[in-house]
Structure formats: structure tokens, C-alpha cells
Amino acid sequence: MTYSVKFLPHNISVKVDDKETLIRAAMEAGVHINASCGGGGVCGKCRVLIEQGTVEGGISEQLSNDDQEKGYRLACVSNIASDLVVRIPIESQIDTSRLNEQTGSRHTAKATYSDVNELRQDGLFIPPVEKIYLELDPATTGDNQADVTRIINHLRIHHNEHRLTMNLDLIRKIPDIIRQGDFKVTATIVRPVRKDGKNEIVNIEPSDTSTRNFAIAVDIGTTTVFGQALDLQTGEVLSQHGEFNSQISYGEDVISRIIFAEKDGGLEILHQKVIETINKIIEKILKQGKIGRHEVTTITLAGNSTMAQLLLKINPSYIRRDPYVPASIMYPPFRANEIGIALADHTIALIYPGVSSYVGGDVIAGIMASGMYRESELTLYMDIGTNAEIAIGHKDWMVCTAASAGPAFEGGGVKFGMRATKGAIEDFSINPETYEPMIITVENKKAKGICGSGLITLAAKLLEIGVIDSRGKFNQTLGTPRIRQTDGIWEYVLVYKEDTQIERDITITEPDLDNLIRAKGAMYSAALTLLEEIGLKIKDIERIILAGGFGSYVDLQSAITIGLLPEIEPEKVTYLGNGSLLGCKINSLTNALRQDVAKVVNMMTNFELASTASYMDHYMGALFLPHTELNYFPKVKARLEKLRK
């Protein structure tokens, strides 16, 4: 259910979801309310007057009985329970004439839609591993063909299945199983990528188990590993779970992992650690989904090239050394338990192919999930993270590259940086006259730090109001105590220590901004270089797809304002969420995808930025907010000029 909320004196209305907090509604409307603590009614600054309608909560010790009776509530703890008219009190209000020139309402990217029904309609809901129930004729003196021959002939004659094979381990089990099931058995068959390939029978079970066919999809991130359990009858996600990648204690990023892997026994340790993590996730999602381990017929995994090589215990050393060569881009299907994954003997593991050392299977999985390889619009695919991967193209061609963005987007190299967990500042607004902030944190908890999407919004807002300049340096003449110098470093105080969880002032510093600028500069210039290499321009881009957990939270206008994303209509930007996981899911549901993957990988041209001469020039030009070349950002330019006039 949605309600309409009108903010006065701005006279701006927004539609918001039932139970949403009032402060988030204000943020979405682009209405500033001073709010220092991030939520929980701690600072008491976000007093608003409910003129019409009702909210639930909205009261804390910080609100006097008098105010309460007058109809004031604290916006951060008020849940919207009807259509509302809300007045922002004068002290937290700014010149209304300037209000609507700010970024206005928030736009996060819309989700790319992916639906199992669509697959079904297209006749593509044929998983790579299927189960078929067989009622065989029992062996008799007159018909004593070999057990394996009986199964294969039955599949050939009654199910039009051809080019069947099986391995020795399965043949070993068949004589007893076929009789245990009284010649009624269920065959599990793995489909080939190419239609003229072989269909491998990987399991024979007594009786009819054909309705119990499950898959697992796993995204192996450098930081986090996510798994989903899927029902291959219905296409439903039955359960999901994420864990930090246990490799993390051996290095935060892929390079430090590779260095560790080069030590004696290091590769084995990192391999074991990620397997442990995967097994922990499998344990949970099977339990939650009420799935037997032996009922899982396939597991699809995607990760960047280093994650893939560590998973498969392949020396990743040459990935980090010039000329940056991965072992392989494609991996054959294999039995999951061959690498220690705790699934049955017959469970097939499929690894997403990658393209190069720094454009791995996770990116390809995302591209497959996005469907951009089927469309004719020119699409820019951006997987934003420490390692930023970019692909550009459409159904006829595709190019890609990777850039090292540094850890700023994930909260690294930022003084109060943190991941997007409880208490992370994720949204921000600033009073253009008082420079007082409005802070929104993840789950409305007292502030603890700044997450990646929060950092982008912070930088954009500070830039718009002129608190920082295009080089990310603070304006030292604004006369607010929030802008100050500590140990020679300029910073802006977001939350004073009494309103934090950490008992220290939370600030954003010039070095933080510098790291952000370098990260966004790497990302943007990579896209620019790639376009230039193929003779296209930024303005040719018709669509942007954002991948990474990050993509779903980032405020698009802020991202454009700081020059992370090219200037494009927010409607043209969609996000995939965890594209890698989604790609694994789709791969589990339709074998057709595997043929498409091979096609995409083969048509993808990889550019190494290190050997692309223009990259460094583009990068230097991108080390400004939004960019040295403001013509790339005409609307941002116009808006900044107007705001600062």
C-alpha cells in the first residue's frame, strides 16, 4: 500500500510505501530536514509538524510533551500510516526558492526483470540437468540385455534420448539399484552445451524421484559469497544465504590473495577456505529449503578470474603478473565433490566462463542475466566495486575492460568507511544556508560510518552546495564549525560523537574524497577509453546496467553529479543487484543459456587499459567533479552554475 505525503512549505508531494519513515520520504522528495544521528530519535533535531493524517511512533525522550501535543513528531522514528501533510519547521528549512534546484527526488536504478515464466513461455525452461522416470521391462531369459543397455535403449525408444553416456562410478551402482527399484528407476541426465554433444546420465535412483530436482547458484565474491537453492520443477528460489568469503583473513583484495597463494601451501589454504564458505552456505540453504543433499543435481558458480582459479585450485600467479594471463576462460563441467563441495557424487558443477584476468565469470554471469547480449540498444554494463568491470555492446558485438577503482566504493580507504550494514550513512542532504546535515542510516540506527552509496551522495551534495570544489577540496570560508581542520586535514563533521555508536565524530575528509575521485575517475575513464577504442562517444550510450550490491542503492543523480556515471536519463539506468548470482540462477534454469554464454565469450573483445595509450589521459581528466571536460556533463554543469549563482 502507498500513501501520499505532502511537505510544506515546499509543497512537494511524494508517494511512499506503507510504514516507510517520514525522514526517508523527505529524502526521496528532496526535502531537507536537519537530522544528525541517522535515526532512532537520538538527536531530536528532525522535529516536523503533522498537519494532516497520522503517523505511528515519532516520539522519543528528545520530544517535549508540549511539542507532542501540538502535533510535532520526530521524522526519523515516524512511520507513515495514512496520507499526510507535513510541515518542516523554520529552523531546519531553507530558502524555498532554492529547494527545487537541488537534485530533487531520489532515483535509484530500476531492477532488471528476470522471470521464470518468460523462460517457460519461450520453451527455454529446460534445466541443464533433468530427471526422467523410467519403467523398464524386467530382465528375462528371453531378454537379458545388460542393465546399462536396457536403460539406454529405454531412453532411446520411449524418451527420444540419444547420444547417452555414463561414467564408471555410475555403472558400478546400476546392477543393484535397478533391482532395488524393481526395474523402475529415475535417470538424471546432464545436457550438453552443443546439441550434437553427449547427454551424460549421471545418476540412476530407484523408483520415481523426478519431482525432486534442485539446483544451487553461487556467487563467489572476493568479500562475500552468496548462495541460492532453486526448485527445478517450479523455477522458484527456495532459500538463500550469504557469508563473508573466509579467504578474507588472507588478504582483502584479489592481489593480496594471489600473493598469499604463491606462498608454500597458500593455494591449498585459499582453496579450502572458499570451499568451507560454500559448504557452510549449502548447509544452510538446503536445511532452509528442506532439500536433501543428493537431490541437488547441479551447482552453478561464478566469480572473478582469481576467485575461479582459487576455487578450482589453479595457480593464479600469472593473473597478477604482466601480461596478466588467466589459466583458462572456460572450464569443463565436473563433479562438484571433485573440488570438495559437499554435494553428492552425481552433482554437476558448472563454472561461468570469463574473458580475461580481470573480466571474469561474475561479469559474464551478470551480462547474461541482464540480457544485453540479446538486445539491439547500445548498453553500458558497469559492475562497480574495488575491481570495476565494464562492458559495452549489444547483440552483435561486445567489448569489455576492467579497472582497479580502489576500495572507496566498498568503504575502504575512507576514514569512517564501512560496508552497507546497520548504522552506515547511506543518504544525506545538506542545508545550503546552515550547512547542517540530514543523515539517513541503514536500518535507521545511530550512525557508525559511511557506506559506498552514502559516500557518493555526500560528495554530490557537498559539491552542489559548494562545500567542496571540483577537486574535492573544502571551502574553508563558510563559517560553519562542521568544516574544520584536524591534524592538518580538512573535514566536514557529519555526526558529532554524542549521536554516534562509536563515540567519535564521524567526518568526511579530503583524503576520503580524493579516494572517491580516483575510484570514480578510474571507472568513468575506463568506459570512455573503451568507447573511444571502438569509435563511439558517451552520448551514444542508450542504456546503463549497474551490477553489484552497490548498484541498487546508489542515487543515480548523485552518481552522475560526481561523474561516476555518464549523463543519461535516470530511466535508462537499471540495476541487476547481484548480477553474478542472477546469472547463476538463470543458468540453472535453462540450458539454452550455456550456448549463449559460449557465444558471448567468443564475441567479447577484451581491452587491457594498461596497454591502451589513451587511458591515462582520460583518467587524469576524470580526476575532477564531475570532470575536467564539463561538456560531457552539460546538465550537471548547468545545475551547479544555477545552485551557486
Next chain:
Amino acid sequence: MTYSVKFLPHNISVKVDDKETLIRAAMEAGVHINASCGGGGVCGKCRVLIEQGTVEGGISEQLSNDDQEKGYRLACVSNIASDLVVRIPIESQIDTSRLNEQTGSRHTAKATYSDVNELRQDGLFIPPVEKIYLELDPATTGDNQADVTRIINHLRIHHNEHRLTMNLDLIRKIPDIIRQGDFKVTATIVRPVRKDGKNEIVNIEPSDTSTRNFAIAVDIGTTTVFGQALDLQTGEVLSQHGEFNSQISYGEDVISRIIFAEKDGGLEILHQKVIETINKIIEKILKQGKIGRHEVTTITLAGNSTMAQLLLKINPSYIRRDPYVPASIMYPPFRANEIGIALADHTIALIYPGVSSYVGGDVIAGIMASGMYRESELTLYMDIGTNAEIAIGHKDWMVCTAASAGPAFEGGGVKFGMRATKGAIEDFSINPETYEPMIITVENKKAKGICGSGLITLAAKLLEIGVIDSRGKFNQTLGTPRIRQTDGIWEYVLVYKEDTQIERDITITEPDLDNLIRAKGAMYSAALTLLEEIGLKIKDIERIILAGGFGSYVDLQSAITIGLLPEIEPEKVTYLGNGSLLGCKINSLTNALRQDVAKVVNMMTNFELASTASYMDHYMGALFLPHTELNYFPKVKARLEKLRK
């Protein structure tokens, strides 16, 4: 070099090989010389007079100086050193008029010729596993494709190799190996059976090892396992070795092995035992052939269905139980070390497919080696042993069956039966007047027992002279002390104890003959039943191929006389020797064979004698020497009548 030897007074000449003993020349000429001890000059009975030419040796304590000076020599220790004229002394000579009515000169079957040059000429000398040397372009910044991609692309572009795959284990090794070899490597590629199948790269080695490519061929007999090492560059057999199958202590025949396998842990033990035997053989032939273990790229194995299932650790229980169902007739290629064979990770094991529980891969290997599936002559293929397998057909169709012959052909169930090793009586002649024997043993050692081929000759000679009748019963009225009754059993004394190695009289008994009759009866009636089932007659057979170690030694006329083989010109009979081993060898040399094997297995119709109504009648009829129906053996009938007139 061959010499001519003329025997007087018979006036029969034979051509014999240089260094052959005189007694074997006499046996080949059909000339009887009394000779009791089997060789070594022990009994001194085989005195002959050298009238022209010279022999080496021929002297022992049993020959007086006087005789020696007169030119007498002992035939069993005389090696022929020139053309000779030899007179048989009167006491060991028989009525010359009857001489030439005996079986005359010996005919053993000619070997089926199989030559690697023929394969080469036909362009078929393409082993299932090949090695190709690759000089790759080293990785550079401008060309940093994945290591695996580099190898596959090079093979595609420079060697026209397509549809290439490799497994995870190999991918793991490639990054280091490719650099160790400085981008010069040798690829080992396994060919598919079908041309549209995949070529699997199973190994990548640094530098050029392409000239070191070896195969191993192994015949897994129930009793004996034989192995050969082959050079896949030249096609040469570099070394070979045989060992008793170590399973033998768990049961002599397949049924007792299956019963043991059904016990707790029994299958594992039998599996381990045969693997131990194979590994022992591999150890020896590699050492002898100066081959490194990692240089072996393929091992082809053949055995009967029980041996195959025990090798592969597949429960063989249903093989011995009605309706006699094997687990599989075809087995996929796998890594040899997967089942414990001590070869490298990349060595591929190929198992010969079989047809049914009792017509196994050993028979198919022999059929493939014989080439009968390519010819248009109607061929009878007989693998003579405890389990007798028979196939009939030609290039357009083929039928097969198996009969349990019992162990008589291998010396089992025969009082003094033994395998064809030193001291085994392998040839025999009898004086039709005195009933004194002429004994020839394997390697001319003092007699120790009777081997299978010896037993057949014994039975045939005793039948011809009328010492036994067509039911295998002794004529008790001949007045020779050699025919006697011991403990109620009639027997003929072949060697008195003083001339044996075993210090007991060596005899052939009525129960021995009874076992032989049942064995040959099973064999012959199986062939007859099979022919009848497809509407043909014995006389339609144009060619006979004998397989089994046995086949090369058996005297063909004797085998026909007792009714083991159908009456056919001896020239039409060839022997393969160890057809199973030969089939494995050919499979190692030409991948084309694998396609043919699939064709043969698919066109082969298997008959179960147990469910073929006429078999028991044919069997009962065959329990006579040569047969109840003498019209099947018109020439034998005529000769027997003449000999006994």
C-alpha cells in the same frame, strides 16, 4: 634354415627347422618311435640309426658305446644339423603298410597374420592417443589470451584440430608447464570413437616429447594375465610378460570368483588382486621396454565379462544368476589410475566391449583381431577353454554363444592333467601292434602330466588304434599291461614312474576321457546349435579361427577325429594365439578399430544355450567320439573303418 629328414623303412620325408629334435620330426612325419620318458634321453628307447647326415647330441648313458659307434642315436636328444636319412629300428617299428593310414603328418593351425605395415598402408595407423608438439607464441601485453585458449587456438589453426576439451586436473597444471617449457609444449590428445565426438587433451608436457608415445595391451584371463608394451611411433611390441591372475587363490573359475565377490569385501579383494597382477606386469614390461611410466598414453584391456566387472569393481552377481545379465557391454574410456592401475594421471584406459555375460570383451577382441568381421567367408570362431565361446558370421551378420566346457581343455578334471608347461605330454603316437607309446613333452623334459592339446591327441590316437571305443571306454582284451584297472578304474599307462618327474605312473583314465568328451561335446554342440538357429549347416562353414593359447598347439586332425572341430580341410583353420591380447594390441595402434568394435557389438546376436531348446539334444549326440551322427564326420568315419578293418 630347414632340413629334409627321410625316415626308413617308411620312406616318408619331412622338412623341419634347423635344431629341431629328431623325435619331433618323426612325430610330424607320423612315424612312430617308442619313446616313454618324454625326452632327455632317460628311457633310452628311442634309438634310431643315422644312415646319412649328422645330428648334434643324441647321446646319453642309455646308449651303449657300441651302438654309438654303429651310428645309433637317441631321437629325443638328437638335434638335426643337416639333411638326414634315419632308420627306425625294427623293435619300435610297425607294419609299414598300416603306417600311412594313421593321421599322417601333424597340422597345427596357421597363424592369422596381422601387421602394422598393413595398417600404415591403409592410412589407419592412427593410435587412439596421439602426441603433437606445439611451438606457441609467448604471451605478450598485446596477446594475453588465457593459457588454455592459446593451446586450443594453436591446435585449431596450425594442426586443424577441433572440438577439443580437457579436464580440470590438466588445466591446473598448464600455467606452470607452459612457462616451464617456454611456450614449447607437447599435447597428448585422445581421439573420440565417433568422428563428431570430442578430442580430449589429456596431457601437456614441456618441450618436445612427441616421439615417446607408448601403449600397453592387456589380456585379463581367468587364469593368466598377459601384457605387451607397444611403441606407437613404430607399432612394434617392445616387451611382453604374463603372470597368473592373482585372483586364482579365490576360485579357479569365474563362477567361484563371483561367489567370492558376493561375500563381504570379496569384490574389493578380487578387484585389488587383478590390479596387483596388472601392475606387476606393467612394472616388468616398462622396465624391459625402457619406457617411463608417464610415457604410456593408453592401456587397452580385454577380459571375459566377469573379469571386466571385477577389474572395474562392478558387482558380478547377476552374471551367474538367471537370466544372466551383465552390468554393461560397453564401458567409457577412463583414467587408468582411477581403478588403481599404476600409470600416470593422463593415461587413458580402454576396455573392450563384450556382448553378454558369457561372451565378453576377450572374445570381441579376438574377433576384431581375426578380421572376420571384414570378410565375406562364413567363419566359425572358437575360443577353446573352460568357458568356450563361439561366434559365427561374416561382414554382414554375426551370432555368438558360450558354453561351459569344463576344465578338461586346460588340464582340469584330468587325473594327470596340467597346463602346457615343461614336462607336459603334448604329443603322442601309439604302436598299433604293441600299443607302446611315443611321448613328446613340452621342452623335452621328463614327463610330468598331460596338457590339453596332448589330451586331444591321446584320445584321437587311442580311438584310431581301437584302444578306446567311441564312448571312450578301454578295450580290455588287447593283452598289453599298459591297459589296466586301478581301484576299479580302467586306464592306459603312458609313462612308468621310473621315467617320470613325479615318481608315479602317468596314466590316462576313463574318467579323464569322459571329461574330455563332455568338453568337446559342449563345444561342438554349441556350434551346431548356433548354426541351426540361423538355418545353416556345419558344411556351410568356410573357415575356422581358433583362439586361446590352446589353439596354436592342438593337432587339427586329432581335434577333428574326436569331434571337437567340424570336419574341414586343415588349411581352412587358422589360429590367433591370444586373440584377446592381439585385439588389444590392434586397438592401441588404430583408432579406426573402435568404430568397428561398436559396429560389431551392435550387429552381434547373442544366443543363450540354456534357453535354446535344441542344445541339449545336440549335446547328448556329441558325447561320442567323434559323434553319434557319423555323417557329420565322413572322412573320420572312413579312416577309422580302414584302420580297424
